[in-house]
Amino acid sequence: MRADRRGTARARDRARVIELGGVSRRYGEREALSDISISLQQGQTLVVFGPNGAGKTTLLRILATLLRPHEGEVRVLGRPLPAEGWAVRGRIGLLGHEPLLYRELSARENLRFHARLHGVAAERVQELLEAVGMTHRAEEPLRELSRGMVQRVAVARAVLHDPELLLLDEPYANLDPAAREQVAGLIGKGWNPTRPDPTRPRTRVICSHDPSGGVAEADVVLGLREGRTALLGAAADVEPSEIAGLYG
Amino acid sequence: MSAAAGGATDLATGPAATPLAGEPARTPARPPGTLATVAALLRKEYLVELRTLESVPGMALFAVSTFVVFHFALHQSSVSGDEAAGILWVTLLFAAMLGVNRLFVADAEQGGFDGFLLAPVDRTALLAAKALALLSYLVALEVVAVPAFGLLLDPALGHALPELLLVLALADVGVALIGTLVAALAVQTRARDLLGPLLALPLLVPIVIGAAGASAPLLRVPLAQASPVRWLVTLALYDLVFGLIAYAVFDFLLED
Numbered sequence: 001m002r003a004d005r006r007g008t009a010r011a012r013d014r015a016r017v018i019e020l021g022g023v024s025r026r027y028g029e030r031e032a033l034s035d036i037s038i039s040l041q042q043g044q045t046l047v048v049f050g051p052n053g054a055g056k057t058t059l060l061r062i063l064a065t066l067l068r069p070h071e072g073e074v075r076v077l078g079r080p081l082p083a084e085g086w087a088v089r090g091r092i093g094l095l096g097h098e099p100l101l102y103r104e105l106s107a108r109e110n111l112r113f114h115a116r117l118h119g120v121a122a123e124r125v126q127e128l129l130e131a132v133g134m135t136h137r138a139e140e141p142l143r144e145l146s147r148g149m150v151q152r153v154a155v156a157r158a159v160l161h162d163p164e165l166l167l168l169d170e171p172y173a174n175l176d177p178a179a180r181e182q183v184a185g186l187i188g189k190g191w192n193p194t195r196p197d198p199t200r201p202r203t204r205v206i207c208s209h210d211p212s213g214g215v216a217e218a219d220v221v222l223g224l225r226e227g228r229t230a231l232l233g234a235a236a237d238v239e240p241s242e243i244a245g246l247y248g
Numbered sequence: 249m250s251a252a253a254g255g256a257t258d259l260a261t262g263p264a265a266t267p268l269a270g271e272p273a274r275t276p277a278r279p280p281g282t283l284a285t286v287a288a289l290l291r292k293e294y295l296v297e298l299r300t301l302e303s304v305p306g307m308a309l310f311a312v313s314t315f316v317v318f319h320f321a322l323h324q325s326s327v328s329g330d331e332a333a334g335i336l337w338v339t340l341l342f343a344a345m346l347g348v349n350r351l352f353v354a355d356a357e358q359g360g361f362d363g364f365l366l367a368p369v370d371r372t373a374l375l376a377a378k379a380l381a382l383l384s385y386l387v388a389l390e391v392v393a394v395p396a397f398g399l400l401l402d403p404a405l406g407h408a409l410p411e412l413l414l415v416l417a418l419a420d421v422g423v424a425l426i427g428t429l430v431a432a433l434a435v436q437t438r439a440r441d442l443l444g445p446l447l448a449l450p451l452l453v454p455i456v457i458g459a460a461g462a463s464a465p466l467l468r469v470p471l472a473q474a475s476p477v478r479w480l481v482t483l484a485l486y487d488l489v490f491g492l493i494a495y496a497v498f499d500f501l502l503e504d
Contacts, residue, residue: 066362068503082503090279090368098359100366102292104299109292116288117367119278141299157363 015042016075017165017203018063023072025058025227032058034227035072040220042164043201047214047235050224051247056207057097059224060167063205064094077165090118093163095171095187099154103143107134107153110142111160118161128156133182147174155183166204172213211243279368282376289364289377296354297381303347304388311343311393319400326402333463336397337456340386341423341449343393347385348427349444351378352435365502375428375498383424390416408466411476415466418483419459425490426451432501451490458483 018040025033033055040046048056061067063076065085074081077088094100101110111125129135132152142150151174158166171187172180187204208214215221221238223231223246231242280288297303318327318335327335355361364374394416398405405412427448434444462479 064366066365086368089366092366094362094366096359096362098362100359100363102296102354102358102360104296104354105292109295113288113292114363114367116280117285117364117369119280119368 016040017042017044017077018046018205019073019075021073023062023069023074025055025062025067025069031227033062033069033224036224036229037072038220038222038229038232040203040205042203044219045204045206045217046220046222047218048205048207048222048224049209049211049214049231049243049246050207053226054224054246055227056224057169058227060094060096060169060205060207063165064092064096064167065089066094088165090161091164093158093161093166095154095158095166095168097169099142099150099157101142101150101154101157104141106139106141107145107149107156108138110153111156114157114160120161124160128160128186131182131186132156133179148176148179151175152179152183155186159186164202166202168204168206170207170209172210211240215240215243282370282373285367285369285373286377286380289373290380293377293381297385300354302353303350304385306350307343307346307385307389308392310346311339311389312396314339314342315393315396315400322401324401326404327467328403329468330460330464332401332403332467333460335401336394336403336463336467337419337460339397340390340393340419341452341456343389344382344386344423344427345445345448347382347389348423348431348448349434349441351382351428351431353440356435356440361502371499371502372495374502375432375494378431379424379428379494382427383420386420386423390420403467404469405467408463411466412463414480415459415462415476415483418480418487419455422455422483422487422490423452425487425494426455429490429494429498429501432498436501454486455483458486 016039018038020036020038023033023036024031036055036059038046048059050056058067062069062074062081065076065081065088068082077091079085079087081088102113105113107129108125111128112122114120115122115125126135129138132155134149134152134156137145137149142153145153151171155171158168166187168187171183175183204217206214206217208217215235215238218235221231221233221235221243222229223243225246230246231238315335318339352361355364365371394405394412397403430444430448430451434440434447437443458479462476462483465476
């Protein structure tokens with residue numbers, strides 16, 4: 001009986017993709033994140049709201065293994081960070097404010113470069129260029145493309161290696177309605193070609209400034225203000241006015 | 249909904265995504281080996297350099313311009329020995345600094361650093377690729393600069409060339425390793441254009457001493473009998489030491 005309980009607890013722990021306990025991060029004297037604690041299960045979507053400078057990007061960068069927390073514990077995909085960051089890097093996809101692409105290279109060259117770094121087959125690049133509607137401009141340097149087009153290529157880069165955990169900072173920024181639809185399919189839960197294994201649904205953390213759109217995608221909502229948790233709960237229980245209050 | 253600051257909240261009760269029926273499982277990607285990563289990074293380096301022409305042309309132009317200045321400033325029809333070696337190596341060193349300063353700029357400005365750090369690859373591959381890229385830029389620089397040096401300052405290069413190539417190769421390896429290490433450190437600071445040379449020049453002085461010491465007898469007229477072996481061994485040892493130091497610390501330089 002006790003063994004069963006232990007087994008159940010282990011299975012539950014394995015399914016927890018993100019666990020933050022009292023996480024804080026400073027830049028010099030300024031506290032960008034303070035005492036953030038949250039847990040997210042496999043397949044869930046956490047949407048983070050908050051005004052500019054609230055700590056959303058810092059939170060994403062900590063989860064992506066790019067920043068070390070100054071206090072608190074972080075576990076991502078079952079591994080403690082930053083100690084075992086090496087074990088989870090290839091399983092995380094990050095779409096940040098910066099596209100993480102080279103302006104002088106074309107969309108195809110950029111995606112091929114990242115495909116090589118992740119050990120992904122070259123056919124996947126063509127598949128994603130088609131998915132984001134960029135085949136007709138795939139050979140042009142990114143510096144000659146519009147912001148929206150670069151954002152589409154950046155989304156393709158983020159999902160190139162079929163990550164189990166997707167970290168998305170305003171994924172719909174600069175996109176027209178048609179592109180928005182294409183991108184929504186790619187970064188959603190239900191689009192087949194980007195999911196490595198149907199038994200392991202994708203977990204997502206999305207930073208958003210769109211209350212209605214964000215809540216519609218969310219299972220869990222986190223509101224940040226000046227680096228602190230101002231709102232935390234299941235999406236179904238969150239009132240739009242509470243999100244609007246974060247920006248007041 | 250109230251704020252739950254500080255308290256660990258398990259909200260793992262929400263709906264999980266349901267896999268679609270009949271969806272094919274994709275074979276997980278296999279991370280590339282170190283050599284494949286170096287090759288991918290090197291390929292990207294050359295593509296970016298070919299598109300921007302930011303490093304090699306600038307380095308070569310600087311070296312040729314400096315030789316022109318020396319040509320007119322020295323009022324001599326030719327140089328030899330210590331003087332020739334000094335002019336050659338100081339010029340090559342400052343020209344190399346231009347390449348060192350640009351080495352990580354595209355990565356830092358365009359987010360390539362983060363893109364690399366997110367990949368499941370051996371991070372030493374970045375050191376190897378950047379050092380190899382810088383080494384090849386130095387070779388390209390010398391393909392232009394050494395003939396220009398011979399043409400403008402007439403240092404009797406002909407008989408010295410085979411051994412001079414060995415000196416150049418050993419010095420280039422050292423400059424590439426130290427330059428890569430310093431560039432990786434400096435690029436993460438706001439004052440990178442200043443910090444790069446300030447950190448690199450003291451570390452590169454032993455290479456200039458060794459390379460000039462090895463080159464001076466080769467450029468002497470008549471050709472000196474003294475062999476530059478002592479200086480070549482010094483250069484090789486310095487390269488080895490900095491190769492090991494770079495290998496040991498590079499990973500830490502990339503960390504937050």
